[in-house]
Amino acid sequence: MTKVSMKVNGKAVSRDVPDNTLLVDFLREQLRLTGTHVGCDTTQCGACVVHVNGKSIKSCTQLAVSLAGAEVTTIEGIANGADLHPMQVAFNDHHGLQCGFCTPGMIMTGIDMVNRYQAQGRELTEEAIRFELEGNICRCTGYHNIVKAIDAAAQQMSGMAKAAE
């Protein structure tokens, strides 16, 4: 057992866990943040995507103990109180889901790609969105509405970034 301390959704947390505890199990079993899902468990489907120090990673393929001191953001941490994140709103508006199992990972991946492209001053085209979704699998709807949702959220987030300047 090792004592692991990190910041999750802005809150300092600390737990004693076995060294082989995966981040996703730390989040779900220790912190009861069950919005992050385990789909494939083989680093392929992306249902477990969270942000670590601002970057999207697959939480099923990282040891919690290696992330001591990290800042982790999960699907539970992106809304501002009752106000949903623009990416969440867009998935709702564009019906970017059917069963919803992959949605937390899709949304965390969507936010990451929009932030990254904006920071690098690159245009997030439809083709780019589809390329960036390489590591997220949806088995219900296909991807059209997911792509539309991310595109709409990107416009919204870019407007917000400009308004803040």
Place this chain on the structure above:
Amino acid sequence: MYQTKYHKAASFDDAVAALGAAEDGKYLAGGQTLLATMKQRLAAPTDLVDLRGIDGMVGISVDGDSVTIGAATTHAEVASNAALRAVIPVLCDLAVLIGDPAVRHMGTIGGSLANNDPAADYPAAVLGLNGTVITNQREIPADEYFEGLFTTALDEGEIIKAVRFPKPRRAAYQKFPNPASRFALVGVLVADTGDGPRVAVTGAGSDGVFRAEALEEALAGGFSAASLEGASVDSDGLMGDIHATPEYRAHLIGVLARRGVAAAG
């Protein structure tokens, strides 16, 4: 995943000592292959020694016509580094094709080279660009580094610190991904270097990455797609599996090499 003991190494000495004291230890970097393998119980190291905290393991430095990339530098950093793109753009173009965005945020160049998966992308870059693998003990030229499937010249306990690449005159990487796994079914890196043309092939060789000498000889007469007309790769020694026969892989190597030379300009 079986139980394991995690160590975070603060220095190379610390890492070597921790591995030496372990019953069956392994070095850990981004973990995008090793942890996935451990979850499938195909690997069960008693100890993991994390190298990412060692000073100087992360970063990209450009020194004239040579670039050095720290072993724990992630694929995402390589793909998006502007200074690197100005000198050896093919490395950025190759790195952005590895795995997916989340994997690229964690996976490292050193981890990929230490593992030497026969379908990984970086081995083609190091061999094709005539890179040098720098370890905590010595410098290993690319032509001596890759020894076979998942096998390298690294000794037990030896750690990759960085990889150095000389700037080629021009180079390109062409990848035909397996439609399901997205690993290279065949990947070809062609480079016009000061020491002649080099063609490195990943995904296809039964012994891992290799140089396609027949294509290099053809390109010695002129670095153009036209020089490759009529040149072919022997299917002997190529992998055959459910996804592609050795003959199909041999065909793809020729196609991708021609596309690569055209793309290199």
